[in-house]
Structures are given as structure tokens and as C-alpha cells.
Amino acid sequence: MGRTSDARERILGAAQALIELRGYSALGVAEICKAAGVPKGSFYYFFESKEALALAVLDERWAEQESAWTRVLHGDGEPLDRLRRLCAETEAAQRAGQEGCGTVSGCLFGNLSLEMSNHVEVVRSRLQEIFDAQVAMVGSVIDEARRRGQVTAADTAEAARAVVAQLEGQVLFAKLYNNTGRLGPLWANCLALLGAGQTQGAPAGV
Amino acid sequence: MGRTSDARERILGAAQALIELRGYSALGVAEICKAAGVPKGSFYYFFESKEALALAVLDERWAEQESAWTRVLHGDGEPLDRLRRLCAETEAAQRAGQEGCGTVSGCLFGNLSLEMSNHVEVVRSRLQEIFDAQVAMVGSVIDEARRRGQVTAADTAEAARAVVAQLEGQVLFAKLYNNTGRLGPLWANCLALLGAGQTQGAPAGV
Numbered sequence: 001m002g003r004t005s006d007a008r009e010r011i012l013g014a015a016q017a018l019i020e021l022r023g024y025s026a027l028g029v030a031e032i033c034k035a036a037g038v039p040k041g042s043f044y045y046f047f048e049s050k051e052a053l054a055l056a057v058l059d060e061r062w063a064e065q066e067s068a069w070t071r072v073l074h075g076d077g078e079p080l081d082r083l084r085r086l087c088a089e090t091e092a093a094q095r096a097g098q099e100g101c102g103t104v105s106g107c108l109f110g111n112l113s114l115e116m117s118n119h120v121e122v123v124r125s126r127l128q129e130i131f132d133a134q135v136a137m138v139g140s141v142i143d144e145a146r147r148r149g150q151v152t153a154a155d156t157a158e159a160a161r162a163v164v165a166q167l168e169g170q171v172l173f174a175k176l177y178n179n180t181g182r183l184g185p186l187w188a189n190c191l192a193l194l195g196a197g198q199t200q201g202a203p204a205g206v
Numbered sequence: 207m208g209r210t211s212d213a214r215e216r217i218l219g220a221a222q223a224l225i226e227l228r229g230y231s232a233l234g235v236a237e238i239c240k241a242a243g244v245p246k247g248s249f250y251y252f253f254e255s256k257e258a259l260a261l262a263v264l265d266e267r268w269a270e271q272e273s274a275w276t277r278v279l280h281g282d283g284e285p286l287d288r289l290r291r292l293c294a295e296t297e298a299a300q301r302a303g304q305e306g307c308g309t310v311s312g313c314l315f316g317n318l319s320l321e322m323s324n325h326v327e328v329v330r331s332r333l334q335e336i337f338d339a340q341v342a343m344v345g346s347v348i349d350e351a352r353r354r355g356q357v358t359a360a361d362t363a364e365a366a367r368a369v370v371a372q373l374e375g376q377v378l379f380a381k382l383y384n385n386t387g388r389l390g391p392l393w394a395n396c397l398a399l400l401g402a403g404q405t406q407g408a409p410a411g412v
Contacts, residue, residue: 023321025231103324113382114317115229118309127382161379161388162395168378169371176319176333182367189368193398 008046010036016057020097020105023115024054054112055126061108062130073137079144080151080196083163084187086138090167091183094174106175110168135160142194152195162193214252216242222263226303226311229321230260260318261332267314268336279343285350286357286402289369290393292344296373297389300380312381316374341366348400358401368399 014036018027029050033040047053072085098104105111109130117124139160145151153159166189174182220242224233235256239246253259278291304310311317315336323330345366351357359365372395380388 022325023229023231025229025321026325105324106320110378111320113378114312114320115231117382118311118384119228119232124382124384131379131382158391161376162372162391162398165375165379165395166368166372166399167375169373169375170367172316172319172374172378173337173367173371176323176330176337178324178330185364185368189371189399192368192401193395195398 007036007038007042010038011043011046011053012056012060015053016061016108017101019054019057020108020111021101021103024050024112025115051120051122054116054120054123058109058112058123058126058130062133066133069134069137073141078150079141079148080191083138083141083145083190087167087183087187087190090171091180091186094171094183095180098178098180104175104178104180107168107171110171131164134164138163145194145196150196153193159194163190166190166193213242213244213248216244217249217252217259218262218266221259222267222314223307225260225263226314226317227307227309230256230318231321257326257328260322260326260329264315264318264329264332264336268339272339275340275343279347284356285347285354286397289344289347289351289396293373293389293393293396296377297386297392300377300389301386304384304386310381310384310386313374313377316377337370340370344369351400351402356402359399365400369396372396372399 011032015027015032018032018035027050029043030040032053033043043053047056068089069086072089073082075082077085094104094106109127112123113127113131117127135157139156142151142153142159142163143156146153146156151159167186170183170186170189174180217238221233221238224238224241233256235249236246238259239249249259253262274295275292278295279288281288283291300310300312315333318329319333319337323333341363345362348357348359348362348365348369352359352362357365373392376389376392376395380386
């Protein structure tokens with residue numbers, strides 16, 4: 001019992017690390033099993049296909065990230081401070097990843113959206129649910145800030161989508177240039193997108 | 207002579223279409239040759255590897271896009287009008303792609319940045335050059351607008367990176383949700399990022 005549940009975790013851990021380094025399609029089940037140190041038979045005991053593994057990797061990563069986002073976004077402090085912390089934690093997480101494996105691996109959800117979403121429908125649906133949840137979480141904080149008169153964006157969902165899109169776009173560049181410094185302007189850009197005014201922030205590059 | 211040069215173009219065309227649909231790693235040389243209707247020997251006459259083909263596909267796509275961006279961004283009209291046209295043409299191009307193949311294929315450069323950039327260095331370098339060029343083109347238009355007092359963003363390069371990141375992030379969502387309507391707010395978001403003021407635009411969602 002202990003061994004089998006350990007094997008599943010090891011497969012998931014190896015798959016997540018390999019997918020972050022090289023994407024999904026470049027990997028084979030044999031390579032994942034070798035990295036996990038489990039026989040190939042174990043793989044199919046836990047996962048009916050490589051696609052099922054991809055979904056399990058997404059679910060596990062999202063469970064971790066949702067808990068981190070909840071802690072930051074629904075924690076103490078002013079709403080805009082909490083959003084600022086989300087930007088700072090995103091940069092810190094990418095920096096930690098780079099220190100661990102030598103290269104910025106980016107956002108697993110963004111990576112697989114671009115690699116897989118238009119040809120694997122179950123992955124597309126799961127990723128839509130994840131980004132819908134992200135937008136809803138960011139949106140609820142924007143709503144709070146709006147009620148306090150701290151932002152002028154009128155359509156909360158649209159503003160939240162703009163913030164998450166900015167985050168994904170800048171994380172893409174951090175990955176491409178292998179430079180987490182690319183995430184430095186993220187917070188100022190988010191303030192500009194929210195119409196947070198001169199006291200809270202300024203347009204990009206100011 | 208005519209036949210061989212035609213074969214190269216057919217391989218490039220097939221590869222571009224297949225990479226847009228399913229990514230790079232999911233494809234084999236045999237599949238590309240079959241789609242192009244050329245024998246496998248022809249492939250290696252023109253391209254020393256699949257990686258060399260990926261670079262040729264990027265170069266060809268960038269040559270087309272650079273010419274389109276130059277026409278729009280360095281054409282007639284007010285600088286902000288030209289940037290607005292870039293947003294509108296991006297949406298139109300994604301819509302045309304969706305009509306052609308049933309699914310929004312996104313930005314080839316963004317797709318391959320996330321799929322390949324941290325494990326294929328030559329592709330990473332080429333994609334960096336392409337995005338550097340995009341940022342420089344957008345930056346020169348922002349500079350013009352800044353000299354006319356139409357935007358307040360002080361650091362042109364940073365503002366241009368924010369605009370291109372917003373574009374890539376929103377195109378990612380257009381692809382994930384297979385919905386080009388996601389690109390509708392792109393222009394308002396760009397104005398907000400540039401600090402273009404209430405007369406030119408408004409924060410996201412207004």
C-alpha cells in the first residue's frame with residue numbers, strides 16, 4: 001500500500017518536472033517511468049494514458065497554486081496590497097524554479113495551454129476551469145478595491161482577465177529570456193490596467 | 207529546379223500548419239513529408255534536421271509578420287491609431303485562422319516560446335530576436351505618441367514590453383477558449399498600459 005501510493009507520487013513528480021523542462025509531447029511514458037524509478041507496469045496501474053497523467057499533473061499543480069493564491073489574495077491587508085503580493089510571489093516562485101533547474105520554466109498552465117489546448121479537448125477544458133478560477137479570485141480582490149474607490153476599472157471580470165493575461169505574457173518573456181527580472185514591472189502594469197491612479201501606481205515604465 | 211524549390215515550400219507550409227495545430231514535439235518528419243506530399247529524402251535535402259525546419263518556419267512566419275507590422279506601425283496616421291490597427295489586425299488574423307482550421311491557433315512565436323525555448327537554445331535565440339524586434343517596433347510608435355504628449359509612459363521599452371506581453375497573454379486566452387472575442391478589450395488595455403488618458407481610452411473594462 002505504502003509502495004504503490006509512493007509510486008504514484010513519484011510518477012507525478014517526475015512528470016511535472018519533465019513537462020516543465022521539455023513540454024508534454026516531447027516525453028514518453030518510458031522516460032517518465034525511468035525518471036520516477038518505477039516499472040512501466042506501475043504507470044498503467046495508476047494512469048490509463050499519458051493524457052490522464054497530464055490531467056493529474058494539472059490537478060496537483062492547481063491544488064498547490066490555488067492554496068497559495070487563496071492565502072495571498074484572501075488574506076489580511078488592503079486588496080491592492082494582496083494583489084501586489086501575488087505579483088511578488090509569482091516572481092519569487094519563478095526565481096526559485098530557475099535556481100533549482102537552471103532555467104525559468106514559466107507557468108505550467110500557460111505552457112500547456114499553448115502546447116496542447118487546441119488538440120486535446122479534455123486538457124483544454126481543465127485549463128479553462130483553472131484560468132476561470134484564477135480570474136474569479138483576482139476579480140473578487142479588484143471588486144473590493146473598487147468598492148473602496150481604489151481602482152476605476154468598471155468591468156471587474158474584464159480587468160481581472162487583463163491582469164492574468166499580463167501575468168501570463170510577462171511570465172512567457174521571463175521564460176524566453178531566462179530572466180525573472182522581466183517580472184519586475186508586473187505590478188506597475190497591473191495598477192495601470194486597473195486604473196489605480198497616480199497615488200497607487202503609474203503607467204508602464206514610469 | 208522548379209520542382210525542388212516547390213518541395214521546400216510545401217514542406218515549410220505543411221510544417222507551419224501542423225505546428226500551429228499540434229505543436230512542434232508532437233510531429234515527426236514522416237508526418238510532415240506525408241502532409242507536404244514529398245518523399246522523406248527531399249526533407250533532408252532541404253533541412254538538416256527537424257530543428258532546422260523549425261527555424262525556417264519561424265523565419266518565414268516572421269518575414270510575413272514583420273512586413274505586416276511595418277505596413278501598419280510605420281504607415282500613415284496618428285501613432286496611437288497605428289497601434290490600434292495592430293490590435294485590430296491581430297484579432298482579424300486569429301479570426302481568419304479559426305475560420306480556416308476550426309480552432310484559434312494563437313501566436314506561433316508565443317507557442318514555441320513556451321514549448322521549446324528552455325530546451326532548444328537555437329530556437330530560444332531566434333525567438334528572442336523576433337520579440338526584441340516586435341518590442342522595438344511598438345516602442346518607436348510609443349515614442350512618437352510620447353513626443354506628442356499622447357501617452358505618459360516614461361520608459362518606452364518597458365511600455366512596449368507591457369503591450370506585447372498583453373497581446374501574447376490575450377492571444378493565449380483566445381486560443382485556450384477558442385474565442386477571438388477575447389481580443390476585443392486588447393486595445394483599451396494597451397491604452398491603460400501606456401497611460402493614454404481618458405480622452406484616448408480608459409482602464410480595462412471601462
